[in-house]
Amino acid sequence: MAEATNFIEQIVEDDLAAGKISAVQTRFPPEPNGYLHIGHAKAMFVDFGTAEKYGGKCNLFFDDTNPSKEKTEFVDAIRADIRWMGYTWAKEVYASDFFDTIYEYAEKLILMGKAFVCDLSAEEIKNTRGTLTEPGVESPYRNRTAEENLRLFREMKAGKYADGEKCLRAKIDMASPNVNLRDPVIYRILHAEHHRTGDKWCIYPMYDYAHPICDYLQGVTHSLCTLEFEDHRPLYDWVGITLGFDPKPRQIEFARLNLTNLVMSKRYLKKLVEEGAVHGWDDPRMPTLAGLRARGIPAEAIKDFCERAGVAKAQSECEISYFEAVVREYLNAHAPRAMAVVDPIKLTLTNYEGSEDVDFEINQMQEGAGTRKITFGKTLYIERGDFSLDPPPKYYRLKLGGYARLKNAYIVRADEAVTDENGNVTEVKCTYFPESRSGNDTSGIKAKGVLHWVNAETCVDATLKQYEHLLRDADYAGQDFSERMNYDSEHIFSAKAEPYLSEHAESFQLMRTGYYRAFTEGGKLVLSEIVSLKDNFNK
Ligand code: ATP
Ligand code: MG
Numbered sequence: 001m002a003e004a005t006n007f008i009e010q011i012v013e014d015d016l017a018a019g020k021i022s023a024v025q026t027r028f029p030p031e032p033n034g035y036l037h038i039g040h041a042k043a044m045f046v047d048f049g050t051a052e053k054y055g056g057k058c059n060l061f062f063d064d065t066n067p068s069k070e071k072t073e074f075v076d077a078i079r080a081d082i083r084w085m086g087y088t089w090a091k092e093v094y095a096s097d098f099f100d101t102i103y104e105y106a107e108k109l110i111l112m113g114k115a116f117v118c119d120l121s122a123e124e125i126k127n128t129r130g131t132l133t134e135p136g137v138e139s140p141y142r143n144r145t146a147e148e149n150l151r152l153f154r155e156m157k158a159g160k161y162a163d164g165e166k167c168l169r170a171k172i173d174m175a176s177p178n179v180n181l182r183d184p185v186i187y188r189i190l191h192a193e194h195h196r197t198g199d200k201w202c203i204y205p206m207y208d209y210a211h212p213i214c215d216y217l218q219g220v221t222h223s224l225c226t227l228e229f230e231d232h233r234p235l236y237d238w239v240g241i242t243l244g245f246d247p248k249p250r251q252i253e254f255a256r257l258n259l260t261n262l263v264m265s266k267r268y269l270k271k272l273v274e275e276g277a278v279h280g281w282d283d284p285r286m287p288t289l290a291g292l293r294a295r296g297i298p299a300e301a302i303k304d305f306c307e308r309a310g311v312a313k314a315q316s317e318c319e320i321s322y323f324e325a326v327v328r329e330y331l332n333a334h335a336p337r338a339m340a341v342v343d344p345i346k347l348t349l350t351n352y353e354g355s356e357d358v359d360f361e362i363n364q365m366q367e368g369a370g371t372r373k374i375t376f377g378k379t380l381y382i383e384r385g386d387f388s389l390d391p392p393p394k395y396y397r398l399k400l401g402g403y404a405r406l407k408n409a410y411i412v413r414a415d416e417a418v419t420d421e422n423g424n425v426t427e428v429k430c431t432y433f434p435e436s437r438s439g440n441d442t443s444g445i446k447a448k449g450v451l452h453w454v455n456a457e458t459c460v461d462a463t464l465k466q467y468e469h470l471l472r473d474a475d476y477a478g479q480d481f482s483e484r485m486n487y488d489s490e491h492i493f494s495a496k497a498e499p500y501l502s503e504h505a506e507s508f509q510l511m512r513t514g515y516y517r518a519f520t521e522g523g524k525l526v527l528s529e530i531v532s533l534k535d536n537f538n539k
Pocket of ligand 1: 028029030031032038039040042043224225226255256257258264265266267
């Protein structure tokens with residue numbers, strides 16, 4: 001058997017060993033009211049990952065008990081995101097598939113004297129719930145007979161009452177120290193069109209009541225969810241025990257994934273989209289899986305991150321720089337190298353004529369990745385920042401009279417700088433040394449700096465985009481998201497890129513610049529930052 005690496009796997013292993021279950025069945029339960037985000041990737045890692053590890057199955061379970069907020073658009077997007085993450089669900093199930101059975105169970109509870117129709121308003125129910133230190137007050141409708149409850153409940157279903165006029169409540173204990181057990185509402189009236197059942201229903205089950213039933217009907221063995229449901233577990237168990245579920249699914253809670261500098265709540269993400277603070281759900285700055293995909297972050301790196309961040313019971317916040325370090329590590333190993341110049345100045349080799357191909361290593365981290373050809377020529381572009389007229393001490397890039405190597409090509413010496421009327425350098429004239437060619441350097445010239453370049457004759461114009469985090473660092477603990485919002489988090493530059501980039505839509509390490517995704521938009525090459533080159537994560 002596989003080796004448990006976290007407390008959930010340990011429980012599963014123990015249950016298998018004790019013969020309590022014969023196979024693992026889990027479910028991933030998104031509510032189709034928005035796009036999945038990186039927090040959901042963690043939940044998928046737990047739900048799909050645990051089942052996979054023990055040879056079990058995981059269902060895709062759409063929690064669609066809340067008709068007004070749910071949309072088919074989100075269902076489709078969620079499916080696509082799960083597939084992109086590389087997970088396969090056994091069955092696709094909707095809470096609404098079970099509405100009939102969930103309803104029958106409610107009638108059963110009524111007949112058992114375990115549920116009653118209550119005429120109190122939502123407000124009144126809230127006000128009579130009590131507090132953490134004081135018990136609640138029993139509803140005056142609590143002792144209706146089973147017959148009367150059944151009649152009223154059927155009338156609710158038949159549409160006789162308006163929204164909020166009545167509800168069905170479990171009859172548990174108004175003095176329970178757990179507020180969730182104080183006669184919780186289990187059905188409400190809602191005359192709303194449901195995205196799958198249309199107008200068949202005007203009463204809808206509450207999540208806490210429907211979820212254990214749906215789990216049971218799917219044969220879920222371990223119902224894995226986040227910590228905020230811990231206080232709801234007694235109700236989850238009450239439903240299962242009262243209705244005699246055997247075997248009863250077991251709910252286990254784990255800590256949510258929280259990342260610094262990212263908002264994770266769907267509600268807030270939706271606001272950003274609606275306010276136009278980002279370009280959409282799939283904006284590369286968004287923590288949605290669609291956004292991470294657009295950013296160029298590989299699903300494999302996300303999975304790796306979830307695994308390394310670990311599955312724990314204790315709440316914590318993970319540094320965004322740790323996530324970035326994992327992504328960088330993945331791309332360093334997998335992304336081919338290429339060159340682009342962001343703020344170009346012209347470099348002319350006064351003693352060079354014609355052009356030639358030089359070998360460029362595709363990825364020195366990958367054995368056998370090999371080389372490709374890049375065309376070298378008389379006129380090139382280098383970064384403005386790689387030449388200085390007034391160099392500080394120990395400046396290893398190019399300065400007048402100084403030497404530097406052009407990556408995978410020749411050593412050059414800067415002889416003259418051409419400036420415009422404002423004193424800005426427009427061109428650097430250089431001498432190149434034929435014997436210094438990379439791989440066969442017999443020149444004996446020492447050049448510490450290695451500069452990336454593109455050929456001015458063959459390069460293409462590109463739009464280069466860089467991003468900052470959507471949220472600035474917090475000034476104090478618990479500072480509100482809206483106060484930390486970084487509205488100026490997208491920066492656009494024009495760049496010169498080697499033509500190879502416009503022919504290959506993939507992720508690259510742009511030498512000395514960062515990891516970028518290359519793609520064409522409106523006929524123009526776009527280089528969109530995935531993650532910077534520099535690791536600022538403090539291990
Ligand atoms: P949000 O608060 O972002 O709207 P949610 O909990 O309402 O998230 P659901 O669609 O209900 O989103 O979640 C589906 C599953 O993903 C649930 O099991 C939920 O616990 C889990 N999940 C949601 N956010 C996170 C997170 N940040 N870390 C781990 N699991 C998460
Ligand atoms: Mg939810």
